[in-house]
Every structure is written in structure tokens, then in C-alpha cells.
Amino acid sequence: MCRYSCNPQYVADITMIVGWIVLCASAVAALVGSAGIVVLIAAPFAEEPWLEEQYGSAFKDYEAKARRFF
Template sequence: MGALALGYAAPLPWPGKNDLMAHLVGRGLGVLGIALLFWAGWTLHRHRTTFLPDKAATHLVTDGPYRFRRNPIYIADILILFGLAEITQNIWFVILAAPFALLVTWLAILPEERHLEDQFGDAYRDYKARTRRWI
């Protein structure tokens, strides 16, 4: 929402090329983000645990996209922002992706990690040791 508002209030020129390859790459990132979001959500659903970050997890999920990164949903969010940037030609989506990543790490991921460590103990610590966070 902030990127849309900034696009109107303080528009910046689109730095990319307006060609087919740029459109395919930018939109491809967005589609990849949507696919990753659905894969991560489906994986959580299969394990009957919550998708919502403010709810307690009932299972430690380490398969699906979670075998590669501990926070695939947030990776998906960033990819979707990049896709939105290309679709709208609004560079603010890209610029605001970095503060979004920092805020998500601080406000969501770190508290989630504390919760998962309390909830699952050594199993989570082992998973955490072998699987990168999200970047």
C-alpha cells in the first residue's frame, strides 16, 4: 500500500527497460512468488499447522519449501513485490522491499523463532542449524 501511495505522491522513473525480456523476468518473479506462497501454505496445511504468524505452531514443518529455507512465505512476499513493481512500473515496490525485509525479520521472524524453539526444543535447533533463515 505504501509503494502505491509513494508512486502517486513521489513518482520515480522506472529504471528498467520496457522490453519483453524485462517484462518476462519481472512478472516471472511475481509468479514464482505466488507459486512459492501456495506451496508453503499447502505444506503447512498438510501438516495441520497454522499459516498465521500470530498463532502457535502445532507441528514443526521441515519439508516442502521449508527444507530449503525456514521462511519461504516471506521470500514469496518479496518476489511478489518485485512482480508488482514490474506490472505497475513503480520502483517504490523494489525500494520498500528492503525495509519490509528488515521489519519482517525483526517483528515476525525473530519472535517466531523464539516460539518454535520454546515449542519444539532440540528438534527446532537442529532444523535451524541446517536450514538458512530466508536470505
């Protein structure tokens, strides 16, 4: 999976949250779930500078081959 997505764990977490929102079918679940999805979408943007600093060109090569989410 990591060959296709740099963040497969976030993709799975977002998918689970969407399922939870659908199963709950409530406005509160949609609000809380949407907040969680926003955090999970923002997380890679915070991590990537650190990864570039730690792994340098190896991370840049990996990032060029695998997309951020899909």
C-alpha cells in the same frame, strides 16, 4: 522447499512484492512495498523465540540445517 529455507512463505511473499513494485513502477508502490518487505524480513526474528520454546532441540536442529531465508 522447507529443507532449504525455514521461511519459504516469506521468500515467496517478498518476491511477489518486488514484482508488484516493478510492475507498478511508481514511487508510492516502492514505498508501500518496501514497508511490506521490512515487515516480512522482521517476522521470523519475532517467531523464532516462540518456536524454540515450543519445539526445543527439534527446532534448533532444523534451524541448523535450513537457512532463515536462502
